[in-house]
Amino acid sequence: MSAKNAFYAQSGGVTAVINASACGVIETARKHPDKIANVYAGRNGIIGALTEDLIDTSQESSADIAALRHTPSGGFGSCRFKLKGLEESKREYERLIEVFKAHNIGYFFYNGGGDSADTCYKVSQLSEKMGFPVQAIHVPKTVDNDLPITDNCPGFGSVAKYIAVSTLEASFDVRSMAATSTKIFVLEVMGRHAGWIAAACGLVEDNKIPVVVLFPEVEFDQEKFLAQVDEKVKEHGFCTIVVSEGTHWPDGRFLAEQGTRDSFGHAQLGGAAPVVANMIKEALGYKFHWAVADYLQRAARHLSSASDVEQAYALGKAAVEMALEGHNSIMPTVVRKSSAPYEWEIGRAPLSEVANVEKMMPMEFITEDGFGITSACKEYLYPLIQGEAYPPYNKNGMPEYVTLKGASVPRKLDSFEL
Amino acid sequence: MSAKNAFYAQSGGVTAVINASACGVIETARKHPDKIANVYAGRNGIIGALTEDLIDTSQESSADIAALRHTPSGGFGSCRFKLKGLEESKREYERLIEVFKAHNIGYFFYNGGGDSADTCYKVSQLSEKMGFPVQAIHVPKTVDNDLPITDNCPGFGSVAKYIAVSTLEASFDVRSMAATSTKIFVLEVMGRHAGWIAAACGLVEDNKIPVVVLFPEVEFDQEKFLAQVDEKVKEHGFCTIVVSEGTHWPDGRFLAEQGTRDSFGHAQLGGAAPVVANMIKEALGYKFHWAVADYLQRAARHLSSASDVEQAYALGKAAVEMALEGHNSIMPTVVRKSSAPYEWEIGRAPLSEVANVEKMMPMEFITEDGFGITSACKEYLYPLIQGEAYPPYNKNGMPEYVTLKGASVPRKLDSFEL
Numbered sequence: 001m002s003a004k005n006a007f008y009a010q011s012g013g014v015t016a017v018i019n020a021s022a023c024g025v026i027e028t029a030r031k032h033p034d035k036i037a038n039v040y041a042g043r044n045g046i047i048g049a050l051t052e053d054l055i056d057t058s059q060e061s062s063a064d065i066a067a068l069r070h071t072p073s074g075g076f077g078s079c080r081f082k083l084k085g086l087e088e089s090k091r092e093y094e095r096l097i098e099v100f101k102a103h104n105i106g107y108f109f110y111n112g113g114g115d116s117a118d119t120c121y122k123v124s125q126l127s128e129k130m131g132f133p134v135q136a137i138h139v140p141k142t143v144d145n146d147l148p149i150t151d152n153c154p155g156f157g158s159v160a161k162y163i164a165v166s167t168l169e170a171s172f173d174v175r176s177m178a179a180t181s182t183k184i185f186v187l188e189v190m191g192r193h194a195g196w197i198a199a200a201c202g203l204v205e206d207n208k209i210p211v212v213v214l215f216p217e218v219e220f221d222q223e224k225f226l227a228q229v230d231e232k233v234k235e236h237g238f239c240t241i242v243v244s245e246g247t248h249w250p251d252g253r254f255l256a257e258q259g260t261r262d263s264f265g266h267a268q269l270g271g272a273a274p275v276v277a278n279m280i281k282e283a284l285g286y287k288f289h290w291a292v293a294d295y296l297q298r299a300a301r302h303l304s305s306a307s308d309v310e311q312a313y314a315l316g317k318a319a320v321e322m323a324l325e326g327h328n329s330i331m332p333t334v335v336r337k338s339s340a341p342y343e344w345e346i347g348r349a350p351l352s353e354v355a356n357v358e359k360m361m362p363m364e365f366i367t368e369d370g371f372g373i374t375s376a377c378k379e380y381l382y383p384l385i386q387g388e389a390y391p392p393y394n395k396n397g398m399p400e401y402v403t404l405k406g407a408s409v410p411r412k413l414d415s416f417e418l
Numbered sequence: 419m420s421a422k423n424a425f426y427a428q429s430g431g432v433t434a435v436i437n438a439s440a441c442g443v444i445e446t447a448r449k450h451p452d453k454i455a456n457v458y459a460g461r462n463g464i465i466g467a468l469t470e471d472l473i474d475t476s477q478e479s480s481a482d483i484a485a486l487r488h489t490p491s492g493g494f495g496s497c498r499f500k501l502k503g504l505e506e507s508k509r510e511y512e513r514l515i516e517v518f519k520a521h522n523i524g525y526f527f528y529n530g531g532g533d534s535a536d537t538c539y540k541v542s543q544l545s546e547k548m549g550f551p552v553q554a555i556h557v558p559k560t561v562d563n564d565l566p567i568t569d570n571c572p573g574f575g576s577v578a579k580y581i582a583v584s585t586l587e588a589s590f591d592v593r594s595m596a597a598t599s600t601k602i603f604v605l606e607v608m609g610r611h612a613g614w615i616a617a618a619c620g621l622v623e624d625n626k627i628p629v630v631v632l633f634p635e636v637e638f639d640q641e642k643f644l645a646q647v648d649e650k651v652k653e654h655g656f657c658t659i660v661v662s663e664g665t666h667w668p669d670g671r672f673l674a675e676q677g678t679r680d681s682f683g684h685a686q687l688g689g690a691a692p693v694v695a696n697m698i699k700e701a702l703g704y705k706f707h708w709a710v711a712d713y714l715q716r717a718a719r720h721l722s723s724a725s726d727v728e729q730a731y732a733l734g735k736a737a738v739e740m741a742l743e744g745h746n747s748i749m750p751t752v753v754r755k756s757s758a759p760y761e762w763e764i765g766r767a768p769l770s771e772v773a774n775v776e777k778m779m780p781m782e783f784i785t786e787d788g789f790g791i792t793s794a795c796k797e798y799l800y801p802l803i804q805g806e807a808y809p810p811y812n813k814n815g816m817p818e819y820v821t822l823k824g825a826s827v828p829r830k831l832d833s834f835e836l
Contacts, residue, residue, distance in 0.1 A: 010594070013595070014591055014594045014595065016587075043597075044597035044598065047597065047598060071590070072587050072590055072591065073587070073590035073591045073593065073594040074594035074595075075594075077593075077594050077595075077597055078594050078595060079595070079597060079598040079599065080595075080598060080599050081598060161815055164816065165720050165816065165817060166714050166717075166718070166720075168816065168817070168819065169434075169490050169491070169713075169714070169717035169718060169719060169720065169819075170712075170713040170714055170717050172489070172490055172491035172717060172819060173432055173490065173491045173713045173716065173717040174713065175491065175495075176428070176432045176491040176492035176493075176495050176496050177431070177432065177492075177495075177496060177497070177498075179461075179462035179465065179495055179497060180462060180465060180497040180498060180499060181497065181498050185713055187714075203816065206814075206816075207816070207819070207821075208821065271689065271692060271710075273710075274689060289712050289713050290710070290712060291709075291710050291711060291712035291713060291714050292689075292691075292708070292709050292710045293709060293714070294588075294707050294708060294709035295587075295588040295591045295592065295603055295707050295709060296584050296587070296588055296605075296709050296711070296714075298591065299584075299587035299588050299590065299591040300584070300587060301587060302583050302584075302587065302720075302721055303720055303721070305815060382814045382815060385814070385815035385816070386813070386814065386815040387811075387815060388808070388811055388815075390806070390808070393805075393806055395804070396624075396800045396803070396804065397579055397723060397800060397803035397804040397805060397806075398582065398583065398586065398621065398624075398625070398803070399583060399586070399587075401586065401587075401590060401625070403625075403626065
C-alpha cells in the first residue's frame with residue numbers, strides 16, 4: 001500500500017488543549033512517512049475541506065508543531081459548521097469525498113464534540129459507498145465534557161482547573177473585604193446544557209469557602225436560592241456564587257434573559273452573573289462584585305491541567321495509531337482505571353455509539369438541595385485538574401504561543417459555494 | 419531601648435501580592451526580637467486597631483507566615499475605611515494612639531494606597547504631639563499603580579501580567595473562530611481613573627493581535643472607536659477590545675451607565691463590556707463575546723509576575739529595616755535603574771510627598787489616536803510582568819493558599835463605636 005495523505009480539522013469552540021491533540025496527530029503521523037505522506041489541515045475547520053482550502057503542515061517546522069502542545073486556541077482555525085443528514089447535506093458530503101480523492105487523503109481525523117463525531121461517522125459510511133474509502137477517526141474535544149463513553153473530554157480538565165483556582169482566589173479576596181465591604185462574589189461560567197464547569201467551582205468547598213452553585217440541570221428557585229445565600233453570609237460573613245450560563249427558570253427562560261433593555265429599548269445585554277448579583281442586592285442588601293469568564297476560561301492555557309494536556313496529546317497520537325492499525329469509524333477514549341491514585345488508559349468507542357449522544361452530569365453528582373456537588377463528584381473531578389503544565393515564557397514575561405505559517409496546498413478542483 | 423511591638427494593617431482593595439509584603443514585614447521583624455517584640459495585625463485593616471481587634475501574629479507558624487508570600491488576598495482582612503483630616507477624624511486618630519499605647523506599639527506599618535499613606539502620615543504627626551511617638555511607615559500597594567515617586571506599586575505587575583496573558587489567549591481564541599463566527603472579543607478591566615491595567619493589554623500588539631484599548635484618560639468617541647474596530651476587522655478578520663471600567667463619555671458619564679433597565683425598571687446591571695459589545699453589534703453587525711475580569715484579575719496569584727512578588731516582599735522587608743534605622747513618616751519605593759535588563763533598587767519617599775498625590779498615566783504612553791500604547795509604555799510595562807512566581811499546588815491540583823489562625827490579642831481598653 002502506497003502512502004496516503006491525512007486530513008485533520010478542528011471543529012466548534014476551541015480549547016486550551018485542542019492544539020495538543022493536533023500536535024499528537026501530526027507528530028505521530030510524521031513518524032510513519034511510509035503510510036502517511038503528509039497531513040493536510042482544514043483552514044478554519046471542515047470549511048477548509050469543503051472549499052479546498054488546505055494547510056500543508058509539512059511546511060511547519062518540528063519546533064512549531066511541538067509548540068502547538070502548549071498553545072491555546074485552534075492553530076488551524078475552527079468553525080461552527082454543522083453537516084446535517086446524509087440526504088440533507090448530500091452535496092457537502094460528496095464534496096468532502098471529492099476533495100479527499102483529489103488530494104489522495106485516506107485518513108480523516110476530526111477533532112471536536114458531538115456534531116463532528118456525527119460528521120466523522122457519516123464520512124466513513126459514505127466514502128465506502130462512493131468507492132473511495134477513508135478511515136475516519138474522531139478525536140474528542142469539548143470543554144462541556146458531554147461526549148459519551150470516554151471518561152472525560154480533553155479541554156474540560158483545563159477549564160475546570162482554571163475555574164476552580166479562580167473561584168478560590170476570588171473567594172479569598174471577598175473574604176478579606178467582607179467585614180465592611182463586598183460580601184458576595186458571583187462568577188458566571190460556560191455550560192448551556194451541562195453543569196460540569198460549574199461543578200468544578202464546587203471544589204472550593206474543600207478550602208472552607210461557602211459556595212452556592214447554580215446548574216443548568218436544576219430549575220432555578222429564587223426563594224430557595226436567596227435563603228441559601230443569606231444563610232451562608234450569616235454564618236461565614238460572605239458567599240461565593242457560581243452561575244452556569246444555562247441556568248434557567250422553571251419555564252425554560254435563561255436567567256440572563258431578564259428582559260433587560262438599554263436606554264434605546266434594545267433587548268438584553270446579557271450575563272446571568274449581573275442578574276444574580278442584583279437579585280441578591282435587591283433582596284438581601286449585600287454589596288457584590290461579579291465576573292464573567294467567557295473566553296478567558298476556555299483559552300487559559302497558562303493554567304492547564306497536566307493530565308488534560310497529556311490526554312489531549314495521547315488521544316491525537318492514538319487516533320493516528322488506530323488508523324494505521326486499520327481501524328475506522330471510531331473515537332479513542334479515556335478509560336479511568338482508578339481515581340486515587342489517578343490511572344487511566346486509552347480505549348476506543350465506535351462512532352455509531354458516540355454520534356448524537358449527550359452525556360449529562362449524573363444527578364448523584366449534585367447535592368440534594370441542588371446547590372453543590374457530592375463527594376462522588378469531587379472524586380471524579382480532582383484527577384482531571386491534577387498537575388500543572390505551564391507554557392514557556394519569553395524574557396518579557398509573555399507566553400511563547402505559536403502562530404503557524406499556514407501555507408496553502410495548491411487547489412485542484414473548481415470552487416465550491418458554501 | 420526595650421523592645422516595642424509593631425502594628426501592621428492591610429488597607430483597601432486587596433491584591434495577589436499584598437500578603438507577600440505582610441510576609442516581608444513579619445519575617446523581618448522576627449529577626450529582630452530585641453527591637454520588635456511582636457507584630458500585631460489589624461483584623462480587617464485599620465478597623466482592627468480602632469476596635470482593638472488585634473491578631474497575634476506570633477501564634478502563626480513560620481511555615482504559615484512564609485506561605486503568605488504565595489497567597490493572594492488580605493490574610494488579616496482589609497477594609498475601605500478612610501480617616502479624614504486630623505480635626506474631622508480627631509476621635510479616631512486619638513483612639514489609634516490610645517490603642518498603640520495600651521499595647522506598647524512603637525511601629526506602625528500600613529500597607530495600602532493613597533488613603534492609607536495619608537493616614538500613616540497623620541499618625542506620625544499626631545503621635546509625636548500626643549507624647550507617644552510611633553514610627554509610621556507606609557508599605558505601597560495598589561493594582562491601580564497610582565502612587566507617586568515609586569516607579570510602580572506592588573499588585574500592579576501581577577494584574578498586568580494576568581490581564582496581558584489572558585487578552586493574548588482570548589485573542590488567539592477569537593482568531594480561530596473569526597472566519598465564520600465570533601469576530602469581536604471585549605474584555606473589561608479595572609481602572610476607574612487610571613488606565614494602567616488597560617495599557618497592559620496593549621502589549622498583545624507585539625504578538626500581532628489587533629487590539630483597541632479604551633482608557634479612562636481618553637474621552638470616548640463612539641464614531642472614531644467604531645471606525646477603528648471596523649478597520650481592524652476588515653484587515654485582520656477579528657479585533658480585541660479592552661475597556662477600562664472608568665471609560666466615559668465627554669460629559670463624564672461612564673459607558674457602563676447606559677441607562678440600562680431590567681424588566682422591573684431597575685437601573686443598570688453594570689458592565690462596560692456588554693455595552694461596548696452591543697454597540698459594535700448594532701453598528702457593524704459583528705458577532706461578539708465579552709468578559710468582565712473583576713476580582714479574578716487582582717486575585718490571580720496563580721499567574722503573578724516574579725518581579726512583582728519580589729518587590730512586594732522587598733518593600734515589606736525594607737519598611738521594617740527603615741523603622742529599625744530610626745526612620746519615620748516615609749514609604750519605601752521602587753527605583754528603576756534600567757529597563758533592559760531590568761534593574762531596580764529600594765528607595766524612600768517622605769510621606770508628606772506621597773499623601774494625596776495621584777500618579778496618572780503619562781500622555782506619552784498613549785498613542786495619538788487614543789486607542790493604544792506607545793513603545794515608551796511597553797518599555798515601562800514589560801519589566802513589571804517579567805518572570806513567573808507560581809504558588810505550590812497540592813496533589814489534587816489546587817494551589818496551597820494559607821488561611822491564618824488569626825488568634826486575638828486580649829483587649830485592654832473599653833469598646834469603641836465606629
